[in-house]
Amino acid sequence: MTLVEAQTLAAEWMPQLLVAAGYTMKMAAAAYIIGAVAGLFLALARRSERRVVSIPALVYIEFVRATPTLTQIFLIYFSLALVGIVLPAFEAAVIALGLHYAAYMAETYRAGIEAIHRGQHEAAQAIGMTRGETMRYIILPQSWRIILPPMGNSAISLLKDTSVASLISAPELMLRAHDLTSEYYMPMELYLTVGAMYLVMTYPLSLLVRRLERMAAKDHKAAGN
Amino acid sequence: MTAADWPAWITHLPHFLDALLTGAVITVIVTVGGFIGSVVLGILFGAFSTSQSLLLRAVAHIYVEIFRGLPLLTVLFIIFFGLATIGIRLDPISAAITGFSINGGAYLSEVFRAGIQSIHKGQSEAALSVGMTRMMAFRYIILPQSIRVVLPPLANFAIGLLKDTSLASAVAAPEMMFNAGRLVSETFFATEIYLLVAALYLCMSLPLSLATRLLERRMARAHAQ
Secondary structure (H helix, E strand, C coil): CCHHHHHHHHHHHHHHHHHHHHHHHHHHHHHHHHHHHHHHHHHHHHCCCCHHHHHHHHHHHHHHHHCCHHHHHHHHHHHHHHCCCCCCHHHHHHHHHHHHHHHHHHHHHHHHHHCCCHHHHHHHHHCCCCHHHHHHHHHHHHHHHHHHHHHHHHHHHHHHHHHHHHHHCCCCHHHHHHHHHHHHCCHHHHHHHHHHHHHHHHHHHHHHHHHHHHHHHHHHHHCCC | CCHHHCCHHHHHHHHHHHHHHHHHHHHHHHHHHHHHHHHHHHHHHHHHHCCCCHHHHHHHHHHHHHHHHCCHHHHHHHHHHHHHHCCCCCCHHHHHHHHHHHHHHHHHHHHHHHHHHCCCHHHHHHHHHCCCCHHHHHHHHHHHHHHHHHHHHHHHHHHHHHHHHHHHHHHCCCCHHHHHHHHHHHHCCHHHHHHHHHHHHHHHHHHHHHHHHHHHHHHHHHHHC
16 A cells, blocks of 8 residues: 555545544443433432332342343344334444443442441431432532542443444444445454544543542542541 | 243244353353453563563553553454454454453453552562572562452453453354344344343353452451451
């Protein structure tokens, strides 16, 4: 491949790949929001004293964490179609990835909540706060520093996992690379390019996570632990 | 109730189970192969990243940064489709094992680095002072002691890997998800088949995760003493 050929190819591929990378980021962001919100509710349900609430949450978390993302994506995509809900592959992937990450994020929240000393709960309740108020005003504001680094790691994994959505033909970066491969038959060049694009997206996030980790470690020390 | 009254998919069940369990054998082979490869690369690059040579540390750093930021699917496609165009043709199972090893090695090298660094410096100084070479000190003194630290994350990695092998279906490795896809296109019982697949993954990963939890508790107790 001469330099001119490479330039021509890049000019043909890049606009398409960049649009597809936009879809990848949109998919990751939407799934992240679903995961972060549903995960919080799951974590609170898991910690509930009522067993009708805590046991289903526990079963959901364990089931999701014990089965592959790909199986869950296929299950949701094909099953919804069978019960008459025909979702486009992109939306199905967002829901499947969101529900998948909710289980992992629930465990992150739970670890953060449980890291706060019991005395904090007891003190809040002693001054007459309800359990909800204690959570909202006392526990969550303190645990977010513990929660943030793993939440950042989830964002990185989620961004990479969106590639799996290409297997149900959801429009995103890997699918576009796959389509271009069947057009040009240059898998090496295309997948390396796409790999570099994923790195460009994940690397800033991983730098951010490292900063968050350092901040959390400093707080931990400052708190005298 | 006669056989004719049963839901149609039940009559297919023996056929489903036969195909899925045949796939499960390949799933286990890919998991074990990928695990061994990841551990070997993890120890190698973990040792590099704690070495005194700046070059080796840089090599380890670049390897980790690149492969932790790339989606597994992209790595698999580069190895299976990309390498084929430059004359390196791997069968799907070898390609999958190679991909999982390279990817897992990057993750495990961080685990092993932490394990190696958790061993007190005095240990390697003592080993050197009794006349061991640096290699011997690493092999006989440092590594055996760091196993205790790395065992729980190693077990968690194995569980993650087991689920990730489902991605090998995308390069046509005849593992469980691949066979499931074939069954679905033959019979259209998507929900039933993917639920069955999820249950089979659950059967494989739950014992592993229970064992991991037991191991973690025992380690924590041993640490406390």
